[in-house]
Amino acid sequence: MRVPIVDLVDHPGETRAIEREVDVAEFGTAPWGPVVERVLDPVRLDLHLDAVVEGILVRGTLGFSLQVTCARCLTTVRDDLEVSVTELYTDPARREEGEEDDPGYELLDDRTAVDLSTLARDAVMIDLPVRVLCRPDCQGLCPTCGADRNLGDCGHAQTPEPDPRWAALAELDVPPA
Ligand SMILES: [Zn+2]
Numbered sequence: 086m087r088v089p090i091v092d093l094v095d096h097p098g099e100t101r102a103i104e105r106e107v108d109v110a111e112f113g114t115a116p117w118g119p120v121v122e123r124v125l126d127p128v129r130l131d132l133h134l135d136a137v138v139e140g141i142l143v144r145g146t147l148g149f150s151l152q153v154t155c156a157r158c159l160t161t162v163r164d165d166l167e168v169s170v171t172e173l174y175t176d177p178a179r180r181e182e183g184e185e186d187d188p189g190y191e192l193l194d195d196r197t198a199v200d201l202s203t204l205a206r207d208a209v210m211i212d213l214p215v216r217v218l219c220r221p222d223c224q225g226l227c228p229t230c231g232a233d234r235n236l237g238d239c240g241h242a243q244t245p246e247p248d249p250r251w252a253a254l255a256e257l258d259v260p261p262a
Pocket residue numbers: 155156157158159160218219220223224225
């Protein structure tokens with residue numbers, strides 16, 4: 086999602102607010118992360134763009150509504166996320182010698198725009214646990230029949246029966262070597 090900054094660049098001290106809702110598609114179509122199935126429209130932006138000597142400082146909050154997959158029962162649950170962000174978009178013209186560039190966080194198009202896509206994508210990953218549960222006490226799926234144990238007792242024991250082949254092995258009386 087590109088935002089024009091012609092009114093800000095080279096005017097340190099100038100600031101502009103961005104308060105609006107945008108479609109997820111504005112941030113590109115690549116997957117969002119391992120547990121994120123989908124990000125729902127809209128993404129809520131409440132940002133300030135500050136012109137500083139080094140470039141443009143973007144700060145504020147991003148609001149997302151995510152569809153995430155429960156690690157235990159694999160159902161999809163909705164997770165609303167408000168993430169605080171502060172990122173400096175550097176001006177390539179002012180970069181110090183030997184300074185690393187930070188892909189996604191630089192002024193583009195001849196210093197007339199910034200792209201908020203990397204910012205939004207990084208923000209989702211910062212606050213998202215690697216493993217999401219639909220609820221803390223999710224019972225998960227039955228390893229025997231695959232039933233969702235949150236919906237009721239399928240009749241199988243909580244712990245799966247040991248594989249009969251291993252059970253037979255366990256009965257062998259192996260003399261110590
Ligand atoms: Zn679950």
